[in-house]
Amino acid sequence: IQDELDIPIWRPKDGSHIVDVIPYDAGEYDPLVDAGDPTYTYEYWVHTNVGANNSMFLCPTEMFNDPCPICEHRQKLKEDGADDEVWSKLFPKRRNLYNIVCYDRGESDKGIQVWDVSFHYFEKLVMAISKKQDRRGGKPKTVN
Template sequence: MALNLDAMRGKLDKLNGKGDGSKNQFWRPEDGENNVRIVSTPDGDPFKERYFHYNVGTSGFLCPKRNFGDACPVCDFANKLWNEGTEESKKQAKDLFAKQRFFSPVLVRGEEDQGIRVWGYGKMAYEKLLTIVLDPDYGDITDPESGNDLKLMYGKLPGASFPRTDIRPRPRKTILCDDAVGGDERCAELLETIPSFDDLFERKTTEEVKSILDQFMATDSGNSEVVKYGTPTGGSTNAVESAFNDLLNS
């Protein structure tokens, strides 16, 4: 039997982090100047919006309610904290509310050998990108034959707490893959490596999110026994745990 080259390519792609959800799929700007080309997705919308919960457990995760319309225990708990009305409870609620993030597939200039990767950014960058694509002077900046690269200046300004991304479109129209990159053949290969945004982040069920919240509350309270979300508890509890229970069961 002949060697299955497609299977071999799939194995190599997995090792290189293509299509398996690995960290290699994501790109973050380095301090200073970066040059990228946003690549359009099959649905024609390369600006993907997602909502995440942070500060609960060890890592962020997709909000079931804001992304999929499912029940979300973290949203319910955050709303209860907010409705409590105290300065402290509102501060805690803000930490737990789902945060909006945006993602686009990009080809990073100078790193074309790593394929199409995903750039994550915030609302200000998103608004700037929409302004650029709606400007008739630029048109479709993602067009592989006559699009525009973007110049990103990334870093902290003096005295700033967080880094800033300044986005400017390159005025000259260029092709996505010139001869130095590999031409049309390489371009076709690159376009096949656009990550699937439906599979990029794990979708957690309501029960899984409930379990994460239970563990978070137990850890935060310092109690070795997990306090189940939305259920009465018996026995002695410390003041913090009692406050959580009152909010959850009110």
């Protein structure tokens, strides 16, 4: 998809950065926010390092409550007695996309960029700081 879009991807280097997260109106494929409602992140679940090319695939079970062939394969491996290390690597990972403007030297000229980051690396901290409920509902989360 990235080849078809002209949206720069922000890849932060080690160190501190000053960024603004740019809110937007949710689209029809956001499973957690109604289309047209304001939001600041798109949360998704992905299976990583799948196959010989170490590809990434969206998890339809976590995203849309639809069957997922990778989750089904993981469950079969577990039931067949495969080592925990083998089947546990197939669990989907929670990630977030953000529209950001980075104010590091030379970065702000790029305008809005997309930041793809692990839920645990950023969104979990945002929720803890703001005492925001998990986007799936439930009690406010805290960082341990």
